[in-house]
Amino acid sequence: MAGAGPGRSVDYALTLLRRLPRITLGNLKGNKEQKKKHNYSRGQDGGSDRGYPEQAKKGSQPPLGFAGGSNPYYTRHPVEWYYRGHELRRQYPPYSLFSLQRNIDMGIIDPAYPIDLVQLCNTKLYHIDPLQRHFGVNLTEEGMHMFKAKINLEVQWTTESVIAAVERNGGTITLAYFDPACLNAMHDTRSFFARGVPIPRRALPPENCLELYSNPKMRGYLADPAAVSLARVELAQKFGYNLPDVTKDPDYEMLIKRKDPRQCFYDLEPGWVVNLKDRTILKPADEVIRQYYRS
Amino acid sequence: MLSRGFIRLLRPAGVFQESRSGFKSIYSLDKIYPKSEFDYSANVEKGLKEKALKSEEFHGYIPLEDLEISYSRSSGPGGQNVNKVNTKVDIRFDLKSVKWIPEHLKAQLFEKHATRITKEGQFWIQSEKTRSREFNLADCLDKIRFIIRGLDRPAPELSVEDQEELAARARKAARERLREKREHSMKKGDRQDNFEL
Numbered sequence: 237m238a239g240a241g242p243g244r245s246v247d248y249a250l251t252l253l254r255r256l257p258r259i260t261l262g263n264l265k266g267n268k269e270q271k272k273k274h275n276y277s278r279g280q281d282g283g284s285d286r287g288y289p290e291q292a293k294k295g296s297q298p299p300l301g302f303a304g305g306s307n308p309y310y311t312r313h314p315v316e317w318y319y320r321g322h323e324l325r326r327q328y329p330p331y332s333l334f335s336l337q338r339n340i341d342m343g344i345i346d347p348a349y350p351i352d353l354v355q356l357c358n359t360k361l362y363h364i365d366p367l368q369r370h371f372g373v374n375l376t377e378e379g380m381h382m383f384k385a386k387i388n389l390e391v392q393w394t395t396e397s398v399i400a401a402v403e404r405n406g407g408t409i410t411l412a413y414f415d416p417a418c419l420n421a422m423h424d425t426r427s428f429f430a431r432g433v434p435i436p437r438r439a440l441p442p443e444n445c446l447e448l449y450s451n452p453k454m455r456g457y458l459a460d461p462a463a464v465s466l467a468r469v470e471l472a473q474k475f476g477y478n479l480p481d482v483t484k485d486p487d488y489e490m491l492i493k494r495k496d497p498r499q500c501f502y503d504l505e506p507g508w509v510v511n512l513k514d515r516t517i518l519k520p521a522d523e524v525i526r527q528y529y530r531s
Numbered sequence: 532m533l534s535r536g537f538i539r540l541l542r543p544a545g546v547f548q549e550s551r552s553g554f555k556s557i558y559s560l561d562k563i564y565p566k567s568e569f570d571y572s573a574n575v576e577k578g579l580k581e582k583a584l585k586s587e588e589f590h591g592y593i594p595l596e597d598l599e600i601s602y603s604r605s606s607g608p609g610g611q612n613v614n615k616v617n618t619k620v621d622i623r624f625d626l627k628s629v630k631w632i633p634e635h636l637k638a639q640l641f642e643k644h645a646t647r648i649t650k651e652g653q654f655w656i657q658s659e660k661t662r663s664r665e666f667n668l669a670d671c672l673d674k675i676r677f678i679i680r681g682l683d684r685p686a687p688e689l690s691v692e693d694q695e696e697l698a699a700r701a702r703k704a705a706r707e708r709l710r711e712k713r714e715h716s717m718k719k720g721d722r723q724d725n726f727e728l
Contacts, residue, residue, distance in 0.1 A: 408571075497559065
């Protein structure tokens with residue numbers, strides 16, 4: 237593009253192209269290197285090269301990287317590729333079923349409302365730092381033998397046995413992805429709302445975990461609902477428990493409540509600005525902006 | 532709980548009308564999977580159970596009410612945990628009366644897995660594989676399914692070379708056994724003082 241690139245190099249190149257004649261044999265400069273003389277080392281000392289200059293190409297040479305006998309540079313600083321890219325990988329700080337049951341028993345977490353990352357961070361007993369590539373909560377199976385709470389749970393990473401422990405008690409569990417912008421809002425909601433910025437629109441999961449979050453066996457939030465319902469029964473058959481009928485539960489509406497894939501918080505839409513001080517919510521009026529947040 | 536406090540603060544009517552009816556983006560599940568719905572009722576399991584009871588092959592569904600599950604303490608190392616916690620799982624079910632195993636497979640079970648069947652006609656299986664009761668129960672159920680599915684499988688066909696090889700090995704083993712027996716006999720004989728002129 238004209239004007240693009242550093243300085244005027246592109247323009248200059250194009251100008252040359254326009255003005256200069258076509259390249260022919262008559263235009264080219266000779267290759268002086270090709271005609272160079274070989275300087276054979278002569279004299280009383282015989283020179284410091286190896287016999288004749290062509291030997292550098294024909295004769296045996298030391299291996300690449302050889303440093304005359306001392307420790308070569310490329311072996312001085314060992315490199316271990318095992319953890320390459322570790323600083324870029326997603327991390328899910330663990331939180332056990334035991335801790336969850338304990339916090340519910342002590343009244344720190346209320347099982348009458350859906351429990352998600354926001355609730356866990358609000359307890360101030362669990363923290364994530366999005367700047368450290370923390371992407372949410374990893375619910376671990378420690379305490380699954382004594383887990384008795386019936387809850388609607390939304391986590392970012394877990395195992396089958398944890399899903400079984402939750403569903404066995406008549407609860408529901410979903411695996412959901414939140415991008416770093418949303419995590420910034422969720423892990424410290426008070427300071428987020430104090431900023432006065434709109435609630436972000438949640439991004440879809442990246443390619444390498446899209447399959448996980450669409451997997452009905454892991455109760456992914458993008459999984460086929462009918463497949464999830466079947467997977468619940470299959471898991472009950474695998475672990476040998478009777479799957480409770482959630483529809484007969486008085487908390488049915490709470491237990492089946494789920495966020496939209498573009499939503500960060502329950503009951504709050506992306507695009508809204510929450511004003512805690514004046515106790516109001518500002519919603520976008522412009523149709524284009526409203527459509528953006530719904531797309 | 533901040534989000535709960537929210538709902539209380541912003542109680543004035545009309546604020547949550549939109550979100551109460553449900554915020555739906557283009558990626559909401561009813562748009563990605565138009566005809567699919569969650570079914571949290573007992574109907575899904577009922578459907579599977581009916582299929583299993585009608586099926587002529589082993590379906591895989593096991594109604595838990597047919598099983599007698601009991602727990603006890605496991606053996607092996609494990610300190611206080613293995614001493615106190617009942618992690619061993621024992622499952623029995625009356626083989627003749629269950630309807631989720633087809634009859635032709637029941638006959639095979641009586642034949643091939645007779646050691647698993649008690650005098651009262653109960654199929655018996657145990658597991659103390661892991662340190663956890665839930666996983667041991669899962670292991671028991673897995674074993675039941677594995678045993679039943681393995682019944683109808685034909686024995687693997689060996690090629691002529693394989694059969695010959697196996698026969699040759701058996702013959703060699705017999706030769707070795709007899710050779711060692713002879714040598715041992717001679718050793719013992721050499722110790723005896725029964726030299727006769």
